[in-house]
Amino acid sequence: MLLSLGLLLLMGLVLAALFKKIQLPTLIGFIITGIVLGPHVLNQMDSNLLLISSDLRTLALVIILIRAGLSLDIHKIIKQGRIAILLTFLPATFEIVGSVLFAHFMLGWTWLDGFILGTILAAVSPAVIVPRMLHLIERKYGSKHGIPDMVMAGASADDIYVILLFTIGISIYQTGTFQVVDVVFLPLKVILGVVYGLLLGKLLVIFFKKVHIRDTIKVLIIIGLSLVLISLENALYYSGLLSIVSLALMIYQDYPILSSRLLKKYEKIWLFAEMLLFVLVGAALDISVIPTIGFIGLGLIVSVLIIRLLGVWVCTIQSNTTKKEKLFMVISYIPKATVQASIGAIPLALGMAKGTEILAIAVMAILITAPIGALLIDQTQYRLLAIENT
Template identity: 45%
Template sequence: MLLSIALILLVGMCMSWICQKIKLPGLLGMLATGVVLGPYVLNLLDSSILGISSELRKIALIIILTRAGLGLDLSGLKKIGRSAVMMCFVPASFELLGMLLIAPKLMGITLLEAAIMGAVLAAVSPAVVVPRMVKLMEEGYGVKEGIPQLILAGASVDDVYVIVLFSTFVGMMQGKGASVISFVNIPVSIILGIAIGLLIGVLLACFFKKVHIRDTTKVLIILSISFLLVTIEDKMTTAITFSALIAIMFIGIGLQKKREVVTKRISVKYGKLWVGAEVFLFVLVGATVNIGYLGKVGIKAVLLIAGALVFRMLGVFVCLLGTSLRGKEKAFVMMAYTPKATVQAAIGGIPLSLGFACGDMVLTVAVLAIVLTAPLGAFVIDLSYKKLLDKR
């Protein structure tokens, strides 16, 4: 395992640096590192680290979501509050609708199989989007208009909505039917996540005010609480749950409102943690990509993904109607809300493991979506934000 960790960090950082030097996103180098080192090419990564890959990716996601919460300026978001709510479910619904219209005719599958494929593809990737929105907030681009805050809020909830839809469609495929309570759980889990996160953030602020400890210790406490929240959510068997990832982001927001000076210092610590976590996240996402599947897909799968993304961007445009955002700012939000990676890597193989006839096709399209949209989306964001957004 130690050799695998060394390879992930050294090769991943080296490839990231090379990509940045040739004006490409560092993410592309990290993804390529994962593909090459992973089990489908050179197979140099130890099976033990691949076995805990999902947990390591989740830790990295926790770090960047907490950092996002610590730096999130809600004042800009309040101006476009309605759009922020709509961004949580409208773009994903539009993409799913596009898949239902296109996939049966193009790929020859049933409507229910298209719904499963659409649910796998419909989630935006927080792993790609969140760090870039944090960077925009730190540099001050689009913050006054609430653009990075809008995308952050939407991306954090979008996944919850899509995963519930995926679970429902899988249940229907298995003959269990659709559960009304699972749809009721969507808004409830979001509201509970926000409430729990804010409460913990406020309590931590009071604790840090009374008990003087090092900032590093504070980071360890926040991380430990975040891990506990994710574990509790995973272990819950009740019909109504809460979203741990949303709660984790709102811990930072609650802490920020009560102890702003401390929050800024903790945010710097989290920024340093992200340097290593980012490498692990994207290298391990790359390691899940089986390039052997890509040889099986033709132009139809590419057209399917492109068509679904057009519907997604249309959904984003609908969300932004009636806002004060200019055309170029709307164009940025539409492009920034397209990358796929983490959710597709996590659930893309489930239909195949369950023995569904569409399983191989779903996994193939999911892998292709990661390969196409993660680096392309990151590249477009990095290339366009200074041109399309105003700096405060």
């Protein structure tokens, strides 16, 4: 495993630097590293590392959600009301419906296969979006209407929403039956996730104010609690990911000075977590399947993305945001990466008939939308968003 980690680090850093130099997301370099070192090309990835890849991908998702929660200004989001709420689920719902219809009528897949594919594709990428929105928040671009805060919150909640639907789809596949209770009690799962997270975050704030320990230890405590929340979510029926965001959000609201310090720590941790996340998803991809997906897969990705962006625009109707701000929000919902990398390989691991194709389409979506979305955000952010003068 040591050799695998060494090769992973060295090759990943080199390719990431090359892509950064040409102004493309570094995650593309990490995915290529995984493909090259993985079992389908050079086969230089230790099998033990691949066995725990699912847990490592979940850990990376936890870290990016903590980062998002530690910098969300909930007051700005509340001011926008309807639009902020709609952004958390409507664009993803549009895309899931589009994926189901396309997969069934154009690819001949079952409704369930299309639904599971849709829940994987529908998530916007915090890995691409969060760092860019944090950059804008620091420089007060779009802060009048809280545009970066809304996009970041919407991206995080959007991911949690589709993951909840994904788990329902996987449950149907494994049991062969549709449990109405899973849908009926979905709001309860969301509410409990928020309540548990806020309460735990409040307790942490009280503890951190009374007990003086190093910030590094605080970072580890939060990660440890987050992993416990993820592990217990099925037993206690709540959303672990939503609890994690809520926990971090409470720290930001009640202890902003600490939140700012912790955020810098998590930015450093994310450098390695991001590499592991995308290298491992690249390693799971069988590139021989991509030619069989071909233009049909590309057509699916583009078609459902257009439907998603229409959903974003619908969310902004009759809001107090400007046309430029609306366009920026639409652009910000283009990139996909984090969730696709985190759960894209699960159908294949479970032995689903379309598991290989689902993973291939998920990786194609990352390779197409992540660089395009990142470039568009970077090139338009200062043109479309106004800076707030203080």
